[in-house]
Amino acid sequence: MSGGNNGGNKNGVHPTPLLDELEDGPWPSFVTGLKRLRDEGGGNCAPIMNDLLGQLERSYEDRKGYWKGGTLSVYGYGGGVIPRFSEISEEFPESKEFHTLRVMPPPGYHYTTDILRKLCDIWEEYGSGLIAFHGQSGDIMFQGCTTENTQKAFDEINKLGFDLGGAGPALRTAMSCVGRARCEQSCYDEARAHRGIINRFLDEMHRPSLPYKFKFKFSGCGNDCVNSIQRADFAVIGTWRDDMKVNQDEVKAYIAKKGRKYMIDVVISNCPTKALSLNDDDTLEVDNKSCVRCMHCINVMTKALSPGDDRGASVLIGGKRSLKVGDMMGIMVLPFIKLETDEDFEKLEEFAETCIEFFADNALEHERIGETIDRIGLPAFLEAVGVEVDPNMVNHPRTSCYVRTDDFDEEAAKWFERQAKKQDQPQNMK
Amino acid sequence: MSEAQEKPRMPDEVGVPDHFQYMHPLLKANHGNWAWHDRPRAGVLRHVSKSGDVVYTVRAGTQRQMDVFTIRKLCDIGDKYADGHIRFTTRSNIEYIIADKEKIEPLIEALEKEGFPVGGTGASVSMISHTQGWLHCDIPGTDASGVVKSMMDFLHKEFVRERMPNRVRITTSCCQINCGGQGDIAINVQYTKPPKINHDLVANVCERPAVVARCPVAAIRPAMVNGKPSLEIDEKKCVCCGACYPPCPPMQINNPDSTKIAIWVGGKHSNARTKPTFHKLAVANLPNNPPHWPEVAAVVRKIIEAYKADAKDWERLGEWIDRIGWKRFFEMTGLAFTKHHLDTWTGARKNMNSSSHIRF
Ligand code: HEM
Ligand code: SF4
Ligand code: SF4
Ligand code: SF4
16 A cells, blocks of 8 residues: 655645654654655555645644534444544645544554554555544544545445444543453453443444533543543443452562561552551551552552452543533442443443433533533432432532431431342442 | 445444454453563563463553554564554553563564654653644644654653653643643643634624533623624633634634643542542643743653652652642742632632641
8 A cells, every 4th residue: 555656745845844843852753754644655645744744834833723623424423523624725735624533442452463554554545644543532533534535434444343433412432441451450341341331322422412422431440541530421440349369478578578668658658548557477457448449559569469359340420621610520429330240231331321311311412411410419310310329429428508408317217228238239229 | 426326335333343353362361360460671561360371561652643654663563573463552652462571672672773662661751641733623722742742752761761759641732621631740721811703703603602601601792793793702701711612713712822831730540549639730821832842841841850859659749749738849840839829710619728737
């Protein structure tokens, strides 16, 4: 596919003195890549990239962007393509249409070189040759396609087994950490939950009709490598219920290597709930009832400590960035849902469905689910999605006395009834 | 034109692809069975399975916005050293999985020879997660890729070694929507003047009630300007957030003179030790100065140096500030503390100090 095609640039290339400065320095340069496409790219890459570089240089000069949006999608879908039209296309006609295809990657971002090469070949033939691995929502972003070629490029990508991701008021592309594939901290099969949920609700992704965006993210433990609490409407984070596992010989080996003071300063004192204590014989004592599964001690002593065996996940709802009422983190809604059997995963998917339906029915236009919850109050949300209140949902109980409590006794009776039943998982789903 | 009239192809709604078909066979064989890991050197992870299998991961930085030639080059390296498999991290680093210890050094050499720095593991400054900017977005105030390239050029030495107190995660965003997300350090566009309205276009381009509804401080109202339906802004109320610009491009917020950069610190997404936190304002009004953003780089350097010199092992940037206090943070970094650091948004009160705890 490659091999020079400078035909489109026969009138010479746009000078790019400002961008050229970004070719120096030790970090890999995107400018060098763009120029290589300009000089050697196949298909229409060369002329597109020449004008794209010209427009980008203009942005660097003027400190202004020159793209505008529009509407465009592929046959059968209503979303997944981000249309871009140049506002200065008289000067840079070859890149006047520079659309992006958002394509969902495999969970955990695993690829063979074979599949990557095929994707590259398609994009060199139909697009600009520029691909981002990956967007902040998780997509492979194939950037720079004409309106005419968008359908063709999608067809070829689709034939390889890849599908468009989300855009607009819709279910969005999800993200999961490397997890099970290579991480000993993983407490559930992130990719399985990820594929199970997204592939069940593809209609909500491909034919946008929700009040606004809805994002899922899957992290295998509290390290939250995909930033789910702050960025996902529905965050699934691995955790465990039983005791963490301690290999006392490895604890001693760690102390022998790093010293007792270091062990106390770095591990013991950093436990957020003072759940750790060092015994006189250099063994570690863990107060598992107080441990909040923060992962710190396990991160530091990877050989000595590991999550327990009774594993599953927590679900937090409502994370988002600033628009419009300000930043929000997700709220702990399901402290624990076991995730092992087919049935367990089915329950998680059903809960996801309940939340999406709630969102579709109750959110105002352009409102994220976290904002809906703030507007109606957490109790009303819990009632609507069938979840019992749980002290893990709060930092502390309310401090304001402005609340009507005449049914307090009935609510208390429910609590005692639940406590008596000691219901099994998912703990607080009705 | 008979071809054009052919029935269009219906999409094959395959959804999220199966990852196992692309996963390195050793990861597949030990899926869910890992025992522990460590890092033999910066940029290299060793994972040991309960089965006794050992895999090494070599991590390298990329430019994220990649041309097909760069991707093919990375693939060539993968074919030669890593059985034809690669993966990416959430911060756009590439990873090669290898079983044979002897291949680590030659792989590192090959990556470095092609200009891909090996590192980004443990207590390093990893790749900056970022947005699209002038290259592709329709609302950007700056160019994320350029900012990132400029910052990573000078942070490179902290990428290839693990000498920071804990990991440093930086993000950049080219508008206040902040697609780049929270970070230990966040480099974000901050608009400083209300939008200038292009009244000639509003009526044709914008759904006025939707624009009015978008404003977080209710500063926009419908108005007739020069006999045409348009919008007007209460400039005293406007917080210059830019939220009205995406639904209505005539609300021109990204004026080159008033588009500035702010730096935020202390965001953290992991739950380790402390709960996740949002980043907080360190400094605003830095010039948006391509192609190297030297003023931004200077502040980032100061913050990183102060953190590196003073924080304890495993303390993230925000945790370090929690310990030493904001007073010392501003002193150590030489940055100014102003009235704009006092939060005025909903819930601001809980960000104030209502105790007698002070630091001298
Ligand atoms: C029309 C203008 C916009 C453009 C061009 C744009 C572009 C993007 C792109 C390219 C991504 C990465 C997507 C991916 O990985 O596939 C992204 C992510 C994101 N966008 Fe936007 N965006 C726009 C509007 C918005 C708005 C209005 C919001 C806020 C409500 C927003 C919030 C975000 C956030 C928070 C992320 C990161 C998401 C995550 O990490 O999950 N964006 N945006
Ligand atoms: S979130 Fe936890 S399980 Fe997932 S990769 Fe990170 S540390 Fe591993
Ligand atoms: S995981 Fe966190 S909370 Fe639990 S014992 Fe370790 S440091 Fe303490
Ligand atoms: S910039 Fe923000 S605050 Fe100002 S008018 Fe627009 S939406 Fe309202």
